[in-house]
Amino acid sequence: MGKGEGTILGAGIEKICREHALPLTAQRRAVLEALWVRLTHPTVDEIWEDVRRTMPDISRTTVYRILETFTDLRVIRKVPHPGTVARYESRTSRHHHLLCLQCGRMEDLDDAALDKVALPGKETGFQIEDYSIQFRGLCSRCARSRQAAGPRARAAGKKSHAHK
Amino acid sequence: MGKGEGTILGAGIEKICREHALPLTAQRRAVLEALWVRLTHPTVDEIWEDVRRTMPDISRTTVYRILETFTDLRVIRKVPHPGTVARYESRTSRHHHLLCLQCGRMEDLDDAALDKVALPGKETGFQIEDYSIQFRGLCSRCARSRQAAGPRARAAGKKSHAHK
């Protein structure tokens, strides 16, 4: 430990870059590791802040570009969500998302029972690789505050935005 | 016909506004109708352009605000997608989305077989209202061009962005 490099994670990056004929730069290593370490769905700026702690001169633009590169290569993913800032995740194995309609918080959901969804057939014209389910509702915190305020609590409380 | 008002759609708007104690303005009517008529997932600007044809002085800001208002009231929805521009849809009945990873095109998918997904239990802490499935893959056009270019067609073609 100490350098944050040469970890199990780092090894994976070298393989990925070699397979795609991409030069392995320190920035690429740092950005991918920062995303791998996160359990949430960080924005570009959140990743940038993380990486800057060990690599203070990295440019925000570089982070944008690296994330786009690896997204195109399917190494990471943009999280499908209703917001207007891009969010990324490193988990490409199948999992699902819980979205709070009130505060925007989004959490991962693993559930083997949801692995059996029937893929749509050829009539769609799409060649489907994978899927994920978005469950919409209220997170525990928001459900509680709505209950406290009474069922007719209307367009009142609105602002937070967790979206972790 | 001719005025574009007083249609079946218009009637619904009056009811919605009354139920939510919202003044029914011409702008609200026009924006909601424009979205109802669309079968795609338009951006704010696309809706603005539509509405401007019959209401040339409507402000873009107003369109932003109206869409937000009705989203909060669950009359319409923001489409969950990987992009960075807000997209809206008027269909709030259950349906799913096909997303092309190459060009960004997104289509609706209706499939009654997909209505049986088991909702996650209480352990999530979420109070779930509904769900939708995002299927990822290649649209017919992109699948075809990738085939033509050969399986190792790499970070080549990249730009389009249909996202209708």
Added chain:
DNA sequence: CCATGATTGCAATTATATTGCAAATGCAAT
């Protein structure tokens, strides 16, 4: 160690979304 093509950082630019405030509007009560 060098040559070469790809990547990076920077500054400028574009795209998208939000805010404060005065004027205009919808609606309910007269």
Added chain:
DNA sequence: ATTGCATTTGCAATATAATTGCAATCATGG
């Protein structure tokens, strides 16, 4: 119809997010 009042609208300014061109730098293969 007219009035009163809270809400909405339009505008201009501002904030936030993402993209681009280009010179300097770096990774990799020989």
